[in-house]
Amino acid sequence: MSRRTRIFIGILLIYTAGIAFLLYRVVLDIDPRYRESAEESLVETTQLMASLVEQDVIAGAINTARLEPLFRSLYAREFSAQIYNLHKNRVELRAYVTDRSGRVLFDSLGRATGADYSQWTDVSRSLAGLYGARTSRDVENDARTSVMFVGAPIRWNNEIVGMVGVGKPVQSFGQFIEDARARTLAVGVGSALALLVLAIIVSVWLVRPFGLVADYFAWVRAQRTLSLRAMARRAVDAVRSGIGEMRDTLTGRNYVADYVQTFTHEVKSPLSAIRGAAELLQEPSMPHEERERFLANITRETQRIQEIVDRMMELTALETRRVLDRIEIVPLGSLLDDIATSAHAAALARGIRLRLDIQNDAATEGDAFLLRRAVSNLLDNAIDFSPADSEVLLTLAATHKHVRVAVRDHGQGIPDYAQDKVFQKFYSLARPHSQKKSTGLGLAFVKEIAALHRGRIDIANAKGGGAVATLTLPVSHLPRHSDRLGL
Template identity: 60%
Template sequence: MSRRTVVFVGILLVYALGVGVLMYRLLADIDPRYRESAEESLVETAHLLAAQVEQHSVDGTLDAEALRPVFRSLYARSFSARIFGFEKTGVELQALVIGRDGIVVFDSLGQREGEDFSQWRDVRGALAGEYRARTTPKIPGDELSSVMYVSAPVRSAGEIVGVVSVGKPVQSLNQFVAAARRKTMVVGATSVAAVLLLALILSLWLVRPFGLIADYARYVRSQRSFSLPRLGRRALGTLGAAYDEMRDALAGRHYVADYVQTLTHELKGPLSAIRGAAELIQEPGMPEADRQRFSANIGRETQRIQELVDRMMELAALEQRRRLPKVEPVALRPLLEELAASAEASGAARGLHIELAAGEATWVEGEAFLLRRAVGNLVANAIEFSPEGASVRIELAPRGRSVDIVVRDRGPGIPDYADQRVFEKFYSLARPGTNKRSTGLGLPFVKEIAELHHGRVTLRNHEGGGAVATLSLPMIEPPPA
């Protein structure tokens, strides 16, 4: 049995034990509470009958005969009372009138007259002016025949001359006690079942973090060094991935619809150009030079559509990844040196110069291919917006626990109206000199790569002119040689 299962079962056992103790206490407390309620009613009834006897007693002589017709009529009454699911059809109340010598002078049931009750605690207490109650089996040894008795003194001229003892069969209370216990058991069992169901549902969320912790423990064991910052980044990354999954599940259809709508809008331009050029080529008598020009337009717009579709598919695939399946230490200086050499060759025709300030060796954790694509996009943008003969500067700047890859050009910068839109999909600015626009997917592509590597990318104007793109990534310790 795994540790997470042991923890889960342990929680359930502790809960079951707690509920069991609580149910035991509640069930044990039901009977006394019902008896207390019944006893309180019997006390009032006993004093009521004692007051009635006192009205007919003269000179200290008890006279309970007035009670006989009352109880005879009472027991003969027929009625139906529905009390909490139980039907009551007759009176079970019993009454005894006992003289100061403890002898029963009146029994509502006519069974105990002449018997000596002086030793019963309720009678003895009432004769002494004290309150007592008792529960006595009517049939010795048979608890189901028990009767609860409460006594009240009968006074004449300030002296106690007798006792009225009122009784109630315990069996009449037991049916209510049994019903209350059944209801309590049902409520308890229902709550246990509900908590078990809730625990089963929550186990998907409770067990998963244990799995994540165990996975990270295995990850730490496989590393040569332990890094608390990386632990925090991975934890935040896990939360971010969960949020992204939730967003996709909720947004789903709208996300796809927006994508399709934007792509359709972007394709309208090149498709219109292709259709117009195709119609013009079909006109008779068109000069060959014009025909060649329109044919070139068709090829150029077709290439633009192909590039747009390819870049969109790359970006969509990147967005679906949400996390890198495999990461490794990546040295940034060799990567930038390679990109700078490639950019130098690309910008040679326009006389552009690439400046590289790589500094000391710096390492990040991620996928080298994607990082190369991200920085390559930033450098390509800088080259396209730079005037002829200008320079593009690539700088590697460590800043505490992160490192910035800074790419600066000497171009016109970012217009104010585009400052907040440069990372929007399909948004593109016209290139200086040619007025051509790109697919508008390069910077969103870089942004996705940055987020996959727990970093960020910014693009702003430089105080000295031109634009500065900054890709910030978490820095790690260099791996041992």
């Protein structure tokens, strides 16, 4: 994975983490806010109940006689209330009254009459003239049975003679909490995705106004026959191109800096060799043979710099292409046969046998020129790393989804320290027969070509020695003879 991609993914991860943290805090804050709202309503209801009970206090004695028929009638009421998404048809309010010692004189549910509630927080604090509230469970191990209670003192001649507690099950407003959480998450995630899409669209618009759309319609007009599958795939490639351009816009400065630094490092060695040879050539007494040797050295190093510059320009031009300009059905069998024929002379000069094994012919969609360059690079590498009197095998095999082009040599294989570096730009291993390195851009070139064709390139050590490079591409059916004739 390149540094550009890592930076781009890092930015997306930071953005995702920030949105997730914000949503987490908002969702976490919903439950306390609803509880505060419910508790505020219970405070007023409790004060109302305390005022009602105080009207029946006689000489400091609390009379709860009229509360029982009142709540019996309240619980028996029939009604239907649609509160947004919540349908309510029964009263869930609870109430109890205690004397000054905390003993229950009245319970609207008829469960706790006579019980000692003096240890409950709402009761003890209310009897002390303070604000008291609590949340308790009807069933100890079931959080869904939690009930919020708020207490208020009952006074007679400025003396607290008891308290009123009013409660409401948490589950009655818990539906609002769950609904608010779901809505908040939906809005948050939707807004985050919309903002991300907007950022991508704006970034692409800043880089290439209407360019992607124009390229897409130009491609559609160039097709003789239209296929919905091919059009969808081309549209996906166009979107991928826009995302790639946005990534390059975000990380382009680092990318250029890395390129310049690496290129400078690679050119420094041949430039030093040329300068050293030029300084020695200024000696008037240098023998003719030595002069010829240093001149040949200058020529060789100059050619190396030229090759690095040429390959780097090709690779840079390839990296700026997000989609293929020209797509055609490429028969790989005939393509590999031409490549093997062209490489036969170079292999023969090294005493290497080159064998082509087409297990089943297949085709792929893409640029025939670029595919030829990719396979030729792999074949040249295999020949360079093969010992004399060995064999290089070029294989074509296909499944119903993929076609694989494999190049196998019988050299020394890839050292462990180079396994994760072979696709890095300017990284190269010394050739066994010459102990010289290449430009280190060939495999990077192949990797870009594979990506443009929606494929991949893998290189690994083969069983029995040597290395095998596998170029995997999407398979495409060869046109029938009638299709080629337009019938």
